[in-house]
Structures are given as structure tokens and as C-alpha cells.
Amino acid sequence: MKETFKKRISSIEQGIMNIEVRYSVDLNLAKIVRAKRFHTSSFDISCSIFDIRF
Structure with a gap:
């Protein structure tokens, strides 16, 4: 009984x-x-800023 109880807890x-x-x-x-x-x-934002400049 105690063994099964211990197993259940574990x-x-x-x-x-x-x-x-x-x-x-x-x-x-x-x-x-x-x-x-x-x-x-943030990469997309920097790319769009880059596109606006050129």
C-alpha cells in the first residue's frame, strides 16, 4: 500500500x-x-527609410 502511494506521488x-x-x-x-x-x-522600417532616400 505504501509503495503504490509513493509511486503515485512520484x-x-x-x-x-x-x-x-x-x-x-x-x-x-x-x-x-x-x-x-x-x-x-525594425529591419523593415530601416529598409523603407533606405528606399525613401534613394
């Missing part, structure tokens, strides 16, 4: 860990995507 802990890992990965991916979007938008 599996629950593992599930929580997996969720935390996924959440942090999602956050990092969102940061990367945002940074890329910001980079491309």
Missing part, C-alpha cells in the same frame, strides 16, 4: 515537473519569436 511530481519544463520552454520560444518579430519589423 508520478504526480514528475507530471508537475514536465508541466514546468514545458511552460518554461514555451516562454523561451515566445521570447525568441517576439525578438525575431521585433527584429524583422
Whole structure:
């Protein structure tokens, strides 16, 4: 009885860990995507300014 209870707790802990890992990965991916979007938008702006000059 105690062994199954311990196993259940460890599996629950593992599930929580997996969720935390996924959440942090999602956050990092969102940061990367945002940074890329910001980079491309600023790049587009500089290109349009460059086009206006010539």
C-alpha cells in the first residue's frame, strides 16, 4: 500500500515537473519569436527609410 502511494506521488511530481519544463520552454520560444518579430519589423522600417532616400 505504501509503495503504490509513493509511486503515485512520484508520478504526480514528475507530471508537475514536465508541466514546468514545458511552460518554461514555451516562454523561451515566445521570447525568441517576439525578438525575431521585433527584429524583422525594425529591419523593415530601416529598409523603407533606405528606399525613401534613394
